[in-house]
Structures are given as C-alpha cells and as structure tokens.
Amino acid sequence: MVVQLKRGGGNSxxxxxxxxxxxxxxxxxxxLRxxxxPEALAGVEPPILDRWAPAFGNNVYLVGLSTGHPRLIGENKLISTSELMLVSEDRAWARTLLRWYRLGREVSRTELDE
Known part of the structure; x- marks a missing residue:
C-alpha cells in the first residue's frame, strides 16, 4: 500500500x-508479545475464513470463503483479504492489515478454484 505524503505538514x-x-x-x-x-484479540465474532489458501501478488494475502465478515454480508463468500501480517503456529488464526480471521480448512489454491 502506498500513500501520498503532503509537503509542509498535514497529511492526507x-x-x-x-x-x-x-x-x-x-x-x-x-x-501477543x-x-x-489471538482469540482474545479477535473480538466477539471474528469472521471465519474457510477453504483458505495463501496468495501472492504485490503482497501476501489469503483467499477463501468468508462467513461473518463485518463488511461482506453472507456466508461462504469468496474473498481476498488485505495484506497478511501474522498467522498462528497452529494455523487457526490470521491477522491481516485490517482484521483477525478465524481460519478453517486450508486448501491448495487449485482446490479453491474448484
């Protein structure tokens, strides 16, 4: 993510x-340190990301089927997350730039496309 800076103070x-x-x-x-x-930090009802896989573009992010996302209403909606920042060792939780996700089943990227 790139943000334009203003000269002379005050920012966009x-x-x-x-x-x-x-x-x-x-x-x-x-x-965490x-x-x-993670579950204590994620809030009352964090979104679930099931059938998820890492994806690589300008940054690393996750793709998967989201349920309970605060901005994307519905169940099992195919989404791409914001930039991935943290993943728990047991792969049960992920923290993106914007929010926590409770992780369901991990799949290969080709399985997600099926």
Missing part, C-alpha cells in the same frame, strides 16, 4: 487511515 486522509490501521496492528502485536492469545 489516506495517510491517517493507514496510520490508524498500523496502530491497531502494532497494538495487537505488542499484546506480552502473552495474549
């Missing part, structure tokens, strides 16, 4: 939005 709304997203990510990372578990 895009800069401020990115800064808020990064602040939330850093807060989660610090909480201090012993918190």
């Amino acid at each position: 709304p895009g800069f401020e939005r990115l800064l808020r997203k990064l602040d939330c990510l850093v807060a989660d990372m610090k909480a 201090d012993g918190s578990l």
Whole structure:
C-alpha cells in the first residue's frame, strides 16, 4: 500500500487511515508479545475464513470463503483479504492489515478454484 505524503505538514486522509490501521496492528502485536492469545484479540465474532489458501501478488494475502465478515454480508463468500501480517503456529488464526480471521480448512489454491 502506498500513500501520498503532503509537503509542509498535514497529511492526507489516506495517510491517517493507514496510520490508524498500523496502530491497531502494532497494538495487537505488542499484546501477543506480552502473552495474549489471538482469540482474545479477535473480538466477539471474528469472521471465519474457510477453504483458505495463501496468495501472492504485490503482497501476501489469503483467499477463501468468508462467513461473518463485518463488511461482506453472507456466508461462504469468496474473498481476498488485505495484506497478511501474522498467522498462528497452529494455523487457526490470521491477522491481516485490517482484521483477525478465524481460519478453517486450508486448501491448495487449485482446490479453491474448484
């Protein structure tokens, strides 16, 4: 993600939005470092990403079937996440730039296309 900077102080709304997203990510990372578990940080009803696979483009992200996403209404909707930042060792949780996902079954990218 690239945000244009203004010269001479004051920044664009895009800069401020990115800064808020990064602040939330850093807060989660610090909480994890201090012993918190992903499920404690993910909120009451984090979206589920089932039949997921990593994908590679300008960054690493996940593709899969989302249920319970706060902005994408419906069940088993094929989505691409924002940039992937963290994955739990047991692959049960993922933190993207924007939010936590509870992970279901991992599949190969070719299986997801079927």
